[in-house]
Amino acid sequence: MMDIDVPGHIEKVAELEGHDDRAWCVAWNPTKPVLASCSADKTVRLYHFSKTDADTENPSVTFVHNTTISTGHTKTVRSIAWAPSGTTFATGSFDSNIGIWEQESSDEDDEMHGEGVKTGEWECMSLLEGHETECKCVAYSTSGTLLASCSRDKTVWVWEVHPDADFECMGVMMEHSQDVKCVAWHPTEEILASASYDDTIKLYIDDPSEDWFCFTTLTGHTSTVWSLAFSPNGRYLASSSDDCTIRIWERIEQHKWECVKVIEGQHERSIYSLSWGVGKRRGDDGKGEFGGWLASTGGDGKINIYEIYEPPSSSDPKGREPPTHTLIATLPSAHGVHDINHVSWCPRQGYEDLFATAGDDGIVRVWRINLNGQ
Amino acid sequence: MEIYNPNPTVYKSTRPTVRYPKESSLWLVDDLDDRQDKDEDEVEEIDQDEIFDLIRSITDPEHKHMTLEDLMVVTAPQIHISPAKNVVDIEFTPTVPHCGMSTLIGLSIRVRLLRSLPQRFKVDIRVKPGSHQSEHAINKQLNDKERVAAALENPALLTAVEDCLVSADHRD
Numbered sequence: 001m002m003d004i005d006v007p008g009h010i011e012k013v014a015e016l017e018g019h020d021d022r023a024w025c026v027a028w029n030p031t032k033p034v035l036a037s038c039s040a041d042k043t044v045r046l047y048h049f050s051k052t053d054a055d056t057e058n059p060s061v062t063f064v065h066n067t068t069i070s071t072g073h074t075k076t077v078r079s080i081a082w083a084p085s086g087t088t089f090a091t092g093s094f095d096s097n098i099g100i101w102e103q104e105s106s107d108e109d110d111e112m113h114g115e116g117v118k119t120g121e122w123e124c125m126s127l128l129e130g131h132e133t134e135c136k137c138v139a140y141s142t143s144g145t146l147l148a149s150c151s152r153d154k155t156v157w158v159w160e161v162h163p164d165a166d167f168e169c170m171g172v173m174m175e176h177s178q179d180v181k182c183v184a185w186h187p188t189e190e191i192l193a194s195a196s197y198d199d200t201i202k203l204y205i206d207d208p209s210e211d212w213f214c215f216t217t218l219t220g221h222t223s224t225v226w227s228l229a230f231s232p233n234g235r236y237l238a239s240s241s242d243d244c245t246i247r248i249w250e251r252i253e254q255h256k257w258e259c260v261k262v263i264e265g266q267h268e269r270s271i272y273s274l275s276w277g278v279g280k281r282r283g284d285d286g287k288g289e290f291g292g293w294l295a296s297t298g299g300d301g302k303i304n305i306y307e308i309y310e311p312p313s314s315s316d317p318k319g320r321e322p323p324t325h326t327l328i329a330t331l332p333s334a335h336g337v338h339d340i341n342h343v344s345w346c347p348r349q350g351y352e353d354l355f356a357t358a359g360d361d362g363i364v365r366v367w368r369i370n371l372n373g374q
Numbered sequence: 375m376e377i378y379n380p381n382p383t384v385y386k387s388t389r390p391t392v393r394y395p396k397e398s399s400l401w402l403v404d405d406l407d408d409r410q411d412k413d414e415d416e417v418e419e420i421d422q423d424e425i426f427d428l429i430r431s432i433t434d435p436e437h438k439h440m441t442l443e444d445l446m447v448v449t450a451p452q453i454h455i456s457p458a459k460n461v462v463d464i465e466f467t468p469t470v471p472h473c474g475m476s477t478l479i480g481l482s483i484r485v486r487l488l489r490s491l492p493q494r495f496k497v498d499i500r501v502k503p504g505s506h507q508s509e510h511a512i513n514k515q516l517n518d519k520e521r522v523a524a525a526l527e528n529p530a531l532l533t534a535v536e537d538c539l540v541s542a543d544h545r546d
Contacts, residue, residue: 022523040523075527078520094524134524152524181520197518224518242518268459269496270519299496299519337460337494339519 007282007372008329010303013354014063014366018045023358025079025342031086033348035063035356037364038077038091044069044101045364046122051350061354063366069122071099079137084144088125088165092135098128098149100165125165130157130172141185141192146170148192150180156194156204158212171212175202184228184237193237195225201239201249203257215255220247220262229276232292235310236260236323240271246296248323260322263306269299269339277345279307280352282328282371288312291323293369295355297340303357305329305369329369335359379470382437385446418492425462426450428490432482433541435475435534441541445469447479452502460494462487467502476506480516481525482538 021040028035035047046066051059071077075094082089091099104120131151138149140161147159147167156173178197185192192204192212201218223242230237237249237257248261279293291308307328311321334340338360346354353369430443442448452465464483468476480499487497499516501509515521525531 076523094527134520136520152521179521197514224514339496 006327006329008305008369009372010305010329010331010334010367011370012365013061013368014047014049016045016047016063016065016364016366017362018065018068019043019362019364021076021362022360023341023362023364024076026344026356026358026364027080027082027089028344028346028348028356029082029086029089030084030347034066034086035346035364035366036080036082036089037356037358038071038080039358039362040076041362042071042073042075042077042093044071044077044080044089044091044122047364049366061351061366061368067122069101072124073097073099075134078135081138081140081147083140083147083161084142090138090140090147090149092138092149094134096129096131096133096135096151096153098131098135098138098147099124100126100128100167102165126167128159128167130169131155136180137182139183139185141190142187143190146185146190148183148185148194150183150194152179154178154180154196156180156183156192156202158192158204158206170206171204173202173204173212173214175214175217176200181224181226182228184230186230187232187234189234193228193230195228195239197224199223199225199241201225201228201237205255216257218249218257218259220259221245224270226270226272226298227274229274229294231276231308232278236291236308238274238276238294240274240296240298242270244268244271246271246274246294248325250322261325263325266304266327267296267298267300267302271296271298272340273297273342273344275344275355276308277347277355278352280369280371282307287324293328293345294325295343295345297334297343297357299339301333301335301338301340301359303329303331303334303340303343303367328371331367334367335361335363335365378436378473378475382434382440382445382469384440384444419457420455420491420495422450422453422455425453425455425464425487425491429464429483429486429542431542432479432486433538434469435478435482435538436473438537442466442479442483448483460496462491462495462497464497464499465502466499468506471505471507473506476501476508476512477515478531478534478538480512481522481531482535482542484516484522485526485535486539486542 019039023039026037033049047063049063073093079092102125106120132153134152150156158171159167176196182195202214221241227240246263249257250260275295281290287309289310291310294306297303306325309324342358356366432442454463500513
């Protein structure tokens with residue numbers, strides 16, 4: 001294997017086997033130490049994790065399988081997303097439905113303290129029907145009041161979350177001319193982005209007097225756009241494509257986004273997934289404002305981690321430099337010969353260097369970025 | 375059912391079928407036992423004839439008494455392998471430029487290779503440039519793993535693929 005001169009390396013923390021078929025997606029619970037995965041085997045698997053040797057300088061993280069949920073979806077479970085509360089998750093399936101899952105309370109829960117994880121059974125509280133064909137992605141807004149979904153039926157739906165797992169459809173956007181592969185919410189505002197087989201990205205907002213509408217279409221990718229990830233501060237949107245590039249779009253005005261960077265030559269096949277985490281800053285070397293870590297992966301089985309720096313924010317937006325990206329770690333064949341379908345940074349404090357991947361081998365792997373000298 | 379090409383040109387296969395000694399044709403499911411005898415570190419080379427042999431007997435979905443080889447939809451020279459990258463590139467030629475069966479043919483080729491090639495191979499499938507009016511759409515569809523996965527969960531489509539593959543699984 002060719003040596004690539006990068007400052008960090010990606011070390012495996014856990015290998016989570018158990019799915020009987022391709023693993024499509026992983027989701028970290030935002031409030032509890034729980035990782036979820038979904039698969040073509042129609043199940044969702046939940047793992048608990050904790051730091052062992054927490055007092056030492058280099059604590060290790062241990063993952064334990066908690067439960068396997070037979071979802072009742074009749075086809076592949078393609079996507080899974082936790083609500084910000086951490087008490088509910090949504091599943092999007094090729095059977096075109098969306099499941100809303102909550103945990104029954106159990107007697108044992110009363111005895112748990114602090115971060116205690118409940119032990120009750122997971123139940124499907126609600127089944128959202130509406131898509132005509134495969135649901136490809138589900139995503140909760142940051143406030144948790146909205147759920148977005150998309151499908152091969154070319155539509156993007158916005159659902160309002162009501163108490164008792166009740167959902168109301170607030171809008172159906174029929175803007176794309178082909179499958180919609182991915183939906184993602186802006187981290188601080190109610191801006192929704194969608195990516196499609198029609199090679200475009202569309203952004204939507206809610207007009208208080210009207211309905212949800214598409215306010216801009218981002219073109220530039222030359223093939224299917226598979227994945228979207230907003231930067232943690234919401235100033236940038238990253239997209240990845242079958243054209244083997246990553247594009248970074250910057251919000252240059254309230255409702256105007258422009259492509260400011262194309263990252264090429266880092267992947268040899270479709271880039272199926274991106275995740276943009278807050279990362280950990282390496283010293284202060286005057287590169288500008290630290291913008292976090294962007295992870296990419298896909299059909300070539302490689303994981304890349306880029307360190308992002310933003311130009312000084314004081315400069316004029318028009319003449320501003322694009323953000324810089326530095327490859328700080330890379331790992332080929334991270335799931336052996338298999339495609340990697342999803343990558344996701346752990347959102348929990350103290351775990352910023354941890355991420356998980358889901359592969360065609362049915363395995364979920366958890367990794368840590370080890371920067372040299374640590 | 376609409377007939378896309380009622381009178382296809384039938385080509386006589388002049389090339390004798392290449393038969394491999396059992397030991398090296400380890401791409402077939404029945405040869406699993408042989409595979410286990412091998413040194414695990416040894417990576418078997420594979421050539422275009424061997425891949426052609428896997429797909430030539432797939433039934434044409436429109437002309438069910440003929441194979442893709444009979445109609446020259448697939449030929450050995452249209453198969454390219456990059457051993458270093460473990461990529462197999464298959465080009466096929468629809469019999470007519472408006473053939474509505476092209477995606478089904480491509481899907482059958484993909485499923486055949488999914489089931490018989492070692493997992494390390496990534497397979498790209500395309501129609502011959504200029505051979506179909508919807509070339510771009512067909513190519514895109516056949517190489518979108520999510521669409522392929524969903525298609526194979528569609529019972530009607532899976533049955534149609536299996537029908538094409540029966541002949542491939544029972545080659546002489």
